[in-house]
Amino acid sequence: MQHVSPIREPLVTGGKTYHDITEDVSRQVEAKPNIRWALALAVALFFLGIFIYSVYRTLWYGIGEWGLNKTVGWAWDITNFVWWVGIGHAGTLISAILLLFRQKWRSSINRAAEAMTIFAVICAAMFPVLHMGRPWLAYWVLPLPNTFGSLWVNFNSPLLWDVFAISTYFTVSLVFWYLGLVPDFATIRDRATGPIARRAYALLSLGWTGSAKHWSRYETVSLILAGVSTPLVLSVHTIVSMDFATAVIPGWHTTIFPPYFVAGAIFSGFAMVLTLMIITRDVFRLKDYITLEHIESMNKVIILTGSIVGVAYITEFFIAWYSGVEYEQYAFINRATGPYWWAYWSMMTCNVITPQLFWIRKIRRSIVATFIITIFVNIGMWFERFVIIVTSLHRDYLPSSWVMFSPTKIDIGIYVGTLGLFFTLFLLFAKYFPVINMFEVKTILKSSSGVPHSLEPEESMHATTPVTHHNKHHD
Amino acid sequence: MTNKKFILGVFEEEEVLLHAIENIRAAGTKIYEVFTPFPIHGIDDVLGIKRSRLPIAAFLYGCAGLAFALWMQIYMLGFDWPMIIGGKPHIALPAFIPVSFELTVFCTAHGMVITFLIVCGLYPRLKVPVLDVRSTDDKFVMAIEVKDGVTDVNKVNDLLRSNGAVEVNEKEVINK
Numbered sequence: 329m330q331h332v333s334p335i336r337e338p339l340v341t342g343g344k345t346y347h348d349i350t351e352d353v354s355r356q357v358e359a360k361p362n363i364r365w366a367l368a369l370a371v372a373l374f375f376l377g378i379f380i381y382s383v384y385r386t387l388w389y390g391i392g393e394w395g396l397n398k399t400v401g402w403a404w405d406i407t408n409f410v411w412w413v414g415i416g417h418a419g420t421l422i423s424a425i426l427l428l429f430r431q432k433w434r435s436s437i438n439r440a441a442e443a444m445t446i447f448a449v450i451c452a453a454m455f456p457v458l459h460m461g462r463p464w465l466a467y468w469v470l471p472l473p474n475t476f477g478s479l480w481v482n483f484n485s486p487l488l489w490d491v492f493a494i495s496t497y498f499t500v501s502l503v504f505w506y507l508g509l510v511p512d513f514a515t516i517r518d519r520a521t522g523p524i525a526r527r528a529y530a531l532l533s534l535g536w537t538g539s540a541k542h543w544s545r546y547e548t549v550s551l552i553l554a555g556v557s558t559p560l561v562l563s564v565h566t567i568v569s570m571d572f573a574t575a576v577i578p579g580w581h582t583t584i585f586p587p588y589f590v591a592g593a594i595f596s597g598f599a600m601v602l603t604l605m606i607i608t609r610d611v612f613r614l615k616d617y618i619t620l621e622h623i624e625s626m627n628k629v630i631i632l633t634g635s636i637v638g639v640a641y642i643t644e645f646f647i648a649w650y651s652g653v654e655y656e657q658y659a660f661i662n663r664a665t666g667p668y669w670w671a672y673w674s675m676m677t678c679n680v681i682t683p684q685l686f687w688i689r690k691i692r693r694s695i696v697a698t699f700i701i702t703i704f705v706n707i708g709m710w711f712e713r714f715v716i717i718v719t720s721l722h723r724d725y726l727p728s729s730w731v732m733f734s735p736t737k738i739d740i741g742i743y744v745g746t747l748g749l750f751f752t753l754f755l756l757f758a759k760y761f762p763v764i765n766m767f768e769v770k771t772i773l774k775s776s777s778g779v780p781h782s783l784e785p786e787e788s789m790h791a792t793t794p795v796t797h798h799n800k801h802h803d
Numbered sequence: 804m805t806n807k808k809f810i811l812g813v814f815e816e817e818e819v820l821l822h823a824i825e826n827i828r829a830a831g832t833k834i835y836e837v838f839t840p841f842p843i844h845g846i847d848d849v850l851g852i853k854r855s856r857l858p859i860a861a862f863l864y865g866c867a868g869l870a871f872a873l874w875m876q877i878y879m880l881g882f883d884w885p886m887i888i889g890g891k892p893h894i895a896l897p898a899f900i901p902v903s904f905e906l907t908v909f910c911t912a913h914g915m916v917i918t919f920l921i922v923c924g925l926y927p928r929l930k931v932p933v934l935d936v937r938s939t940d941d942k943f944v945m946a947i948e949v950k951d952g953v954t955d956v957n958k959v960n961d962l963l964r965s966n967g968a969v970e971v972n973e974k975e976v977i978n979k
Binding site: 345346347350471478479480481482483484486488489492493495496499500503504507510511514515517518519527530531532533534535536537538539540541542543544545546547548549552553556557559560563567570767768770771 | 837844931
């Protein structure tokens with residue numbers, strides 16, 4: 329017997345049928361690109377150009393093109409790396425953890441969120457690879473025997489753990505995402521009229537027919553993938569945080585980092601998903617699928633993770649004082665009142681105060697307010713990483729080597745350039761791939777569309793609830 | 804060259820389809836395959852699909868990944884080129900946990916997905932063996948194979964119609 333909550337709002341509005349879902353989602357893929365999309369792509373390509381130019385400068389002239397100096401040995405690069413990796417986390421969280429928790433509202437947003445993960449991780453990977461200075465030797469991080477004899481990589485180093493974590497995370501997320509796309513590619517293939525589209529989607533859909541046996545195995549595979557991806561997401565940002573936590577630098581050497589970084593990652597990831605989905609649902613007319621209910625649910629996750637992050641900031645401060653270590657105490661006083669006070673207080677305002685506004689139902693359910701707040705969260709989380717990295721490094725144990733860090737044009741160029749790379753990939757995805765998981769939305773349609781319907785498949789087998797009684801809940 | 808003939812029953816509601824599968828199987832007719840646009844809860848039981856052994860495969864891949872990761876790290880840092888790093892023992896097991904975990908997940912996920920693609924026969928191709936293209940949109944299609952001289956076509960037609968099929972078609976698939 330299934331319980332239908334009379335309070336819960338429908339997840340799909342507009343009285344859709346299965347065919348409507350196919351139509352609404354395929355429309356964007358099948359139609360000619362619209363002007364707004366083309367303009368957005370042009371802007372993204374412009375920033376991608378900046379990225380290519382900055383990377384060329386970095387590779388041709390070396391890392392001296394960046395603003396790094398004697399104590400601040402990694403600044404914007406690692407800040408951007410951690411920020412991008414963090415943004416990626418929401419996708420896997422939505423597709424894996426919410427799948428295990430049977431959260432039906434994930435269905436309309438998981439596809440785009442997973443795409444965001446893949447693209448964010450690509451952007452993230454650019455920074456450590458470029459920071460190597462000689463990216464063509466990037467394979468040196470792999471445990472391969474080298475010309476000096478069998479000198480192996482150092483498995484005690486968190487930087488090497490990152491190599492394994494990020495590459496596993498990227499490939500597993502990619503496979504998870506692609507597997508989810510296969511049945512939807514089949515749908516588009518079977519509707520395609522043009523010869524190029526039919527061939528392209530035929531290749532992409534791997535000959536998917538939708539046979540019951542395949543679906544049965546498919547569900548097993550997605551459940552196990554979700555099961556292994558869940559600890560994977562948590563491990564990735566935990567390991568990223570260990571890049572800092574295993575160092576002895578005051579401000580970095582804290583055991584709170586792994587959970588605090590994971591919460592921060594989910595926080596910034598959900599903010600980015602919201603930013604993108606608010607635009608996508610408007611541009612692609614998908615308001616019946618990405619409803620206020622979805623936005624509100626995501627905002628609730630933002631309140632939770634934002635509060636965890638806020639508590640972590642305060643805990644760090646408390647522990648610095650409570651530990652009695654003068655270097656630790658100085659590092660934190662310097663963060664709040666030193667030359668980078670503006671970065672610290674931007675972080676506090678954006679991450680601790682703004683998400684708390686979501687406690688107010690009106691703000692939580694307002695599209696405009698959500699959009700503005702999510703932008704603030706994204707900025708705040710960037711500042712969080714900047715504060716942790718630069719304020720801890722710019723004043724080390726030796727006051728004679730204290731310096732300030734300022735980014736060069738190339739630093740800024742690479743950062744805004746990755747935004748261009750990200751949006752180029754996202755716009756291409758949004759045009760040529762189904763942005764909403766059609767088959768998953770179809771599975772939840774009858775139970776969550778708000779339209780009175782006949783017996784649920786589950787009930788038809790047990791047939792315990794009379795039809796009329798069941799419909800009453802929806803009226 | 805083998806040609807196969809199918810009778811396709813098209814259904815519009817999944818609950819009707821589930822009942823139809825039960826009744827048709829009870830009537831002793833073998834269902835070749837059922838095509839649906841999305842996974843239907845409970846269809847495995849009525850169709851008699853056995854539980855997939857993919858979880859076992861996944862577990863074995865995971866064990867292999869873990870074993871490989873531990874062997875690699877212990878052999879490389881413990882025996883092949885021992886180095887003292889930060890005063891830690893050569894075989895610093897706690898430091899090996901992250902890489903071991905990641906390789907376990909890596910092998911589980913990729914091994915299982917590759918196995919899934921192989922057992923389902925999914926690979927990039929241009930010709931697609933879909934019997935009715937509407938089955939990837941909003942229709943539920945049941946295929947019953949017609950064996951010459953064995954299958955009573957009219958009986959199967961009636962069986963499908965009386966169990967709620969809105970359309971019954973015949974289709975021949977030519978395998979080259």
